[in-house]
Amino acid sequence: MNIVILAAGQGKRMKSALPKVLQTLAGKPLLWHVLRTALSLQGKQTKTGPIVVIGHGANDVKEFLAATIQADSTFAKVTTVLQAEQKGTGHALLQTLSKLDVREPTLVLYGDVPLTTKKTLAKLTKLADGVHGQDSALALLTQNLSNPTGYGRIVREADGSVRSIVEEKDATSVQKAIQEINTGIMVLPTNTLKKWLKALRASNAQGEYYLTDVIAMAVMDGVPIRTVQADAEYETIGINSRDQLASLERVYQLNIANVLMNAGVSLADPARIDVRGTLECGRDVFIDIGCVFEGCVTLAAGTKVAPYCLIRNSVIGKDVVIHAFSHVDGAKVGANSIIGPYARLRPGADLASDVHIGNFVEVKNSKIASKSKANHLAYVGDSIVGSRVNIGAGTITCNYDGVNKHQTIIEDDVFIGSDTQLVAPVRVGRGATLGAGTTLTKDAPPNQLTVTRAKQISLQWQRPVKIEKSVSKKMPKKLAAESVKAKK
Ligand code: UD1
Numbered sequence: 001m002n003i004v005i006l007a008a009g010q011g012k013r014m015k016s017a018l019p020k021v022l023q024t025l026a027g028k029p030l031l032w033h034v035l036r037t038a039l040s041l042q043g044k045q046t047k048t049g050p051i052v053v054i055g056h057g058a059n060d061v062k063e064f065l066a067a068t069i070q071a072d073s074t075f076a077k078v079t080t081v082l083q084a085e086q087k088g089t090g091h092a093l094l095q096t097l098s099k100l101d102v103r104e105p106t107l108v109l110y111g112d113v114p115l116t117t118k119k120t121l122a123k124l125t126k127l128a129d130g131v132h133g134q135d136s137a138l139a140l141l142t143q144n145l146s147n148p149t150g151y152g153r154i155v156r157e158a159d160g161s162v163r164s165i166v167e168e169k170d171a172t173s174v175q176k177a178i179q180e181i182n183t184g185i186m187v188l189p190t191n192t193l194k195k196w197l198k199a200l201r202a203s204n205a206q207g208e209y210y211l212t213d214v215i216a217m218a219v220m221d222g223v224p225i226r227t228v229q230a231d232a233e234y235e236t237i238g239i240n241s242r243d244q245l246a247s248l249e250r251v252y253q254l255n256i257a258n259v260l261m262n263a264g265v266s267l268a269d270p271a272r273i274d275v276r277g278t279l280e281c282g283r284d285v286f287i288d289i290g291c292v293f294e295g296c297v298t299l300a301a302g303t304k305v306a307p308y309c310l311i312r313n314s315v316i317g318k319d320v321v322i323h324a325f326s327h328v329d330g331a332k333v334g335a336n337s338i339i340g341p342y343a344r345l346r347p348g349a350d351l352a353s354d355v356h357i358g359n360f361v362e363v364k365n366s367k368i369a370s371k372s373k374a375n376h377l378a379y380v381g382d383s384i385v386g387s388r389v390n391i392g393a394g395t396i397t398c399n400y401d402g403v404n405k406h407q408t409i410i411e412d413d414v415f416i417g418s419d420t421q422l423v424a425p426v427r428v429g430r431g432a433t434l435g436a437g438t439t440l441t442k443d444a445p446p447n448q449l450t451v452t453r454a455k456q457i458s459l460q461w462q463r464p465v466k467i468e469k470s471v472s473k474k475m476p477k478k479l480a481a482e483s484v485k486a487k488k
């Protein structure tokens with residue numbers, strides 16, 4: 001089967017600098033969703049793979065495709081065809097003719113209809129195979145909508161057979177009342193499609209070559225037209241404006257929330273979770289409101305995530321507690337650890353079990369062994385931290401000399417007093433204690449107290465007295481001079 005995805009339109013109604021098909025749903029461009037579904041139909045495809053018609057913002061779309069292929073080689077089969085001027089959906093499909101295998105039917109998908117399922121498309125292609133023999137039926141995906149505004153309407157004869165599709169802008173008021181709409185998704189017999197596309201005329205309200213006009217041509221040619229509807233309405237929603245995008249996002253997120261809840265996850269509010277990628281959860285995970293999950297995230301059984309956390313590309317172990325407002329990115333967190341509130345785990349943070357990372361603590365590219373703690377206001381970067389280490393408030397690993405990054409090694413059972421700076425590269429030996437306020441520039445030996453600290457002194461001293469401005473003006477010269485001296 002040939003698969004063509006129309007994605008050259010500007011999407012004027014979005015009022016955006018970005019081509020419409022690159023607007024994101026669940027963190028991925030609309031076109032990504034369509035391509036993923038198209039590729040899932042792979043078994044039935046010809047060698048060429050899905051053909052994307054690009055035009056408006058073609059370079060942006062190409063850049064997106066290149067980046068996507070780099071991240072996921074299954075997208076490598078995708079090819080593009082340029083529609084230099086956007087003269088309508090029929091004109092867009094016309095650009096792909098030389099690439100289509102005439103022996104196979106052609107499935108047309110729209111880059112702005114992102115959530116059609118594989119199941120629905122399989123149903124549609126089967127319908128096109130039809131009893132009339134391969135390559136002879138035209139299958140249309142339609143939908144009954146309570147509010148059909150903006151869509152092309154399916155016009156039927158009295159006997160129920162499809163006569164034509166009429167676009168909203170060309171429709172009479174009677175036709176506008178039709179609730180069965182054209183989703184744009186169809187399977188066409190390729191050999192006759194070529195003839196139809198060449199015969200299209202742009203004599204309509206928008207002056208465009210409408211793909212939808214081939215329906216009336218098929219009727220004339222006696223090609224059977226069969227229709228089917230998707231299981232769910234959201235599968236057929238086309239995105240033309242920002243409000244449509246926002247409401248489809250909520251539908252998508254609610255679907256994910258339901259899948260999670262069915263798998264044994266508790267959500268404080270299924271309407272207030274956002275998954276932009278994949279979230280895998282063990283049993284009895286609890287997720288409070290306002291959390292965002294990006295990329296691939298795993299939460300093992302019993303883990304609790306408090307309100308307003310962002311977790312991206314991370315693996316969180318069993319029974320972990322992530323307190324509110326934490327930011328976890330590219331991290332591994334071992335079982336029973338406690339993170340946050342207001343913690344920041346950056347890429348390469350690799351925590352073993354029972355690790356505590358408290359408020360305003362940032363960990364980057366560091367391995368922290370079990371039962372170690374950094375509970376308040378610290379920066380641990382490019383470090384290897386042993387077990388049972390206590391990192392006091394205000395501790396900073398000074399990993400960057402302005403040019404290069406250096407490593408800090410803190411061995412097991414070390415106690416680091418508050419407000420300590422470890423100037424890397426540096427090593428703190430097993431069981432060592434660093435006194436509060438130490439600036440460590442050389443290795444600290446094991447089991448000893450190392451401290452760098454200015455000697456404490458106490459002096460007799462008179463705290464200056466504040467001079468009241470209005471009074472000083474009237475002050476006798478001598479007194480004023482004395483108070484100036486005191487100030488110095
Ligand atoms: C289209 C259908 C309409 C249907 C609706 C479903 C036509 C004429 N109308 O209308 O019947 O109800 O989709 O969502 O087909 N595109 C190109 N090149 C162009 C024009 C469009 O590639 O010259 C692409 C767009 O990028 C988009 C898709 O085709 O992905 C649909 O175009 P759009 O302008 O959104 O058509 P609608 O007005 O939504």
Ligand code: MG
Nearest residue numbers: 112238239240
């Ligand atoms: Mg559209």
